[in-house]
Amino acid sequence: MFDVLIIGGGAAGVSTALLLGSAVKKPYAENKKIGIITHQRASYLQTGIYNNVYGIKAGTLGSDLLRESLEQLTELYPHLEQIDKEKVTAISKTDFGYLITTNKNEYQTKIVVVAINSNSPMTIEGLEDYIIPHEKAAPSKNRIQLKNTENLVTEGLYVAGTLAGCRSQLSIAAGSGANAAAEILTLWNNGEFAQVHDAIGK
Ligand SMILES: Cc1cc2nc3c(=O)[nH]c(=O)nc-3n(C[C@H](O)[C@H](O)[C@H](O)COP(=O)(O)OP(=O)(O)OC[C@H]3O[C@@H](n4cnc5c(N)ncnc54)[C@H](O)[C@@H]3O)c2cc1C
Structure with missing residues (x-):
């Protein structure tokens, strides 16, 4: 049973994972089981070249970011479980949270x-009730999003990145993922605002 399972190993999903992973020493995040399903074939990052993203060297390939971001996750936060090469096919509500079905396995998560x-x-499958046309993409592109408030779709179900309705820019999608993580950390911290900052000398 996971406490949190993130679906998608692109900009938003890995950002969510990095922030949740970095909270490992916070008492409210202690012993939380966190996982990410890192199927990456359908990522927007696969064919992008990035010149205009804060903190990323000009000319960086998205395909390199996909690999390096998971290496960073492995190196810094090995307690976070990475499940690769599995594609999620269905999400269903259960008494305990959600059942996540992939092309290979089933996982339970709160x-x-x-x-x-x-x-x-x-x-x-299972997200039909929440799908609306994307509010910040050209209608001709036929993009979709899930209805949400501050990443929360319904109890226990969060959305992040372009599927949350943010514009398709790398830093905006990554920020959306970080926001989802901060919302979850705040929930674990009994509603008290939570953030994770590393600093020189501490
Ligand atoms: C060609 C191109 C060029 C771009 N150039 C720029 C640029 O110059 N500057 C800029 O700021 N932005 C640029 N972007 C936009 C930027 O890449 C996206 O906004 C950003 O990647 C969106 O992040 P995301 O997390 O929402 O989606 P993604 O990064 O696409 O991540 C989604 C992840 O979910 C996975 N996934 C999908 N379905 C499933 C499933 N069923 N089960 C499990 N996993 C699944 C995908 O494989 C992927 O890993 C570009 C995009 C493209 C396509």
């Missing part, structure tokens, strides 16, 4: 974060 981008049609 909280799920869906970060699979705004491509249509939706490839995961």
